[in-house]
Amino acid sequence: MARKVISLRLDPAVHDALARWAAEDLRSTNAQIEVLLRDALRRAGRLPSDVGGLPRRGRPPKDAS
Numbered sequence: 471m472a473r474k475v476i477s478l479r480l481d482p483a484v485h486d487a488l489a490r491w492a493a494e495d496l497r498s499t500n501a502q503i504e505v506l507l508r509d510a511l512r513r514a515g516r517l518p519s520d521v522g523g524l525p526r527r528g529r530p531p532k533d534a535s
Contacts, residue, residue: 478503501527 480488485499492502504524511517 497527 488502489499492499495502495505497505501524508517508521508524
């Protein structure tokens with residue numbers, strides 16, 4: 471499924487806080503926002519059952535051989 475692209479306006483202090491939190495969790499700011507939105511939707515009982523998983527980011531795991 472194709473990913474949607476949106477423009478989001480944030481207070482600079484909110485963006486800075488999100489960026490710091492994302493860095494602590496080893497995520498991009500964009501990925502952190504998606505994690506937070508998915509969690510809020512899940513808690514509110516509004517996350518669609520057919521929503522896909524989060525894309526895996528970063529390096530693939532090293533081969534065990």
